[in-house]
Amino acid sequence: MSEAVHYRVSMSRPHTHLFEVEARFPAGPEVLDAVLPVWTPGSYLVREYARHLQDVTAVGPGDEALPVQRVDKRTFRVRAGGKAVSLRYRVYAHELTVRTSHLDGSHGYFNGATLFLYTEATRHLPHHVTVKEPEGWRTFCALERQGEAFIASDYDELVDSPFEVGPHTPHTFTAAGVPHEVVIWGDTVADAEKLTSDLQRICEAEARLFGGLPMRRYLFLVYLSDKGRGGLEHQASTALLFPRAGLQSSRGWEDFLTLAAHEYFHLWNVKRIKPRALVPFDYSQENYTTLLWSFEGMTSYYDNLFVRRAGLMSAQRYLTRLGETLTNLHTTPGRRVQTLADASLMSWIKHYRPDENSPNSAISYYLKGEVVCALLDLEIRRATDNAKGLDDVMRLLWQRYGDGSGVTEEGVEAAVNEVAGKDLTSFFDRAVRSTEELDYSVFSHVGLEVSFRVRDSAADKGGTPPARKTGEVKPKGWLGLTTRGQATVSMVVDGSPAMEAGLYPEDEVVALDGYKVDGAGLVGRCEDRRPGETVRVTLFRRDKLMELPVVLGQKPADAVYLTRVDKPSEAQKTAFQAWLGAAWDEALG
Known part of the structure; x- marks a missing residue:
């Protein structure tokens, strides 16, 4: 056996929702402890994947049976005597989310953290995966393929490379010289040509920011279902869950594009520029950082911005969506209770475990992080007379930390100060480390101001000015x-x-x-x-x-929208043009 860990994944009875796995570990220690992660990178919640493992057995190199001892919730111990060991087990998979695994009669989808036992002693070795597909199915994965095996350089790369198996016909396009593949489960897309064309424009817009793409090929896995929305980023792929009905409307299509743009931006921000606290990943427990507001919030800021830069969203529509985000923030009382830094640190017990009191006690680091990064972009532009912006911060972080070494807890703030050419500690103290209301005055730099109104109904997302009404508007x-x-x-x-x-x-x-x-x-x-x-x-x-x-x-006035200032200066108009690539006079109608 070569010095690698080998897996064989089968799905002989898809309707049982059980993956059949064999994990072969090379000769090594006297006692082999095979373990399963409790979480998967990008989704900061201990999910206890081992609860879905069953029927675990072990054999030696001669196929002789070896006893398996369950040591704790995630550890299986085999007294190997220094010889190679194969563990055989089944994994129940009937949860269709981007962070779990799902198997039924239509397809099989699996994340490595849910399926692949590993050992700390062999974690650094190459990991090979062979998939035995049902007849008529194909396997899709971003990993390089050698013969029948998909090859990961180590366990971390394997965990970062989800698999999709099914009777799919992929759609392809090339962006920035790199081949991209789109595999869709759950339904067909009415206009696949528009889908690939729009994705191509977004991918190329993002590549321009960093001067190219950091991978040799990329895979979009798209899951269209009756409900649910979410994405999970990977080193050379992403999994996107989206309601199929949403693609039937222009706003739903726009929302899908922002989701795709978000996960694609993670190619740089999270997958390569990452918090040092997560280097290397500890799959056995929570990994704490106060920087998720930057890594997720900044990505949320850029997802709309890149759909705009790709020419797929008007400046007016961009500002409306930004107003909707501000409304979401101001209808969340928890913004006055939890700081953005604490929201990042406590994501493990707060963000992914919401309850009826969460809106009162917590704030999303995606949500407030997006708003803070928008303000930060404008602060840098104001400080540098539009010579620099948040793009320059991202390029600096890429230059310094793109090798995966990890950003220190102070690293993002230091990079912002360096690019801005001034100390913005007071901004971070207020926006990230306190529960004070944010200062929106910097919108004046681009000729805008923030306004508030009473929401018309529970379905009112804000983002637009009040409807014109005649007569007195009585309080509600x-x-x-x-x-x-x-x-x-x-x-x-x-x-x-x-x-x-x-x-x-x-x-x-x-x-x-x-x-x-x-x-x-x-x-x-x-x-x-x-x-x-x-x-x-x-x-x-x-x-x-x-x-x-x-x-x-x-009823409080908590619907937020952006309006143009009266009598803007030429400097404000120029700043707006530099920010959104549109004339100030075109904004907001």
Whole structure:
């Protein structure tokens, strides 16, 4: 046996959702401890993948049976006597997300962290994977292929290379001289030519920022389902989950492109420019860093920007989407409770484990990080008279840390200060290390200002100015909760009238002022009342009928939108042009 770890993956009975795996480890220690990761890079949550392993057995080089001892939740011990060992086991896979694995009669998708046992002693060796496909299926992976085997230089590269197996016909294109492949599961795309054309433009726009692409080929794995949205970045590929119905509308298509642009930007920001705290990955436990606001938030800032730069989003639409992001931030009370640095550090127990109190107690480092990076870009442009911006920070980080050595916890801030030519500590103290409201005055540098209004409905995402109405606009009553289903309370806003009156998550509201009501009617009828009026909310709590009086508050003005300043200077117009590549007069209609 060569000095490599060999895996064979089979799926003889796809309807059982069980992958069959054989892992062959070369001769080595007397005792072999084979372990499975508890998390996968890019998704900062301990997911306990070992809970899906079953039927683990071991054999020696002569196929003689060896006893296997389960040491802990993720470790399988074999007394190998210094000889080669093969572990055979099955893995249950019936969770269709980009960070897990899924097998059924239509395809097989697997992330390495969920499937491949490894040992610390052999982690640095090459890892080879052979896939036995059902008849008519093909295997797709970004790894190089030698004969029947896919070759990873080490276990880290293997974990970073998801596999898709199925009866798919890929779509291809070339961007910046590099071949790209798009494999789609779940449905067909009505206009595959438009899909590849749009992706090509985005990929080339991102490549221009860094002067080329850092890989020899790239694979998009696209999963179109009835629900769900998300992506997971990899060193030369990405997996994208998106609702198939979303591709039928222009806004849904736009949203898909921003998702693809986000994961593609991770080729640089996360996969190669990465926090030093994650070098090397410790697959056994949480890996802590305060920098996720930069690595994810900055990527979120660039995803819309690159769709714009690719000519696939107008400047006006870009500003509307930015306003929607600001609205999302200002409708999250947790921004006043958790700092951005802490949101990054505590992602393991907060971001990926939301509950009914999360909006009150936490903030997303994607969300606030995107806004902070937009402000940071403008701060640098203002400090350098538009000579430099966040692009220059990314190029500097790429130059210094693109080798994967890792950015120190202070490294991003130091790079920003260097590019800006001034100390921006006060900006970081406020935006990243405190819960103060952000300072939006820097938008004036590009001739814009931030405005607030009352949302028209729960579906109002903000981003646009108020609809023109004649006559006096009366204040709206406000309850301060959200519902799901018929009218089950899902979240109560901290300090709201609903909280003060004693309404709880999971309360089932059945009537308002004695009349039957559903969730939409509950909110709408309260908004028709004046602030200060008392309403009677009838509900079931753990099957007990109750009635609570609630004194309505005034609906807050938390929808955010950007407007043009009056009488902009030529400098402001020039700065806007440099930022978004469009004339200031074209922005916002």
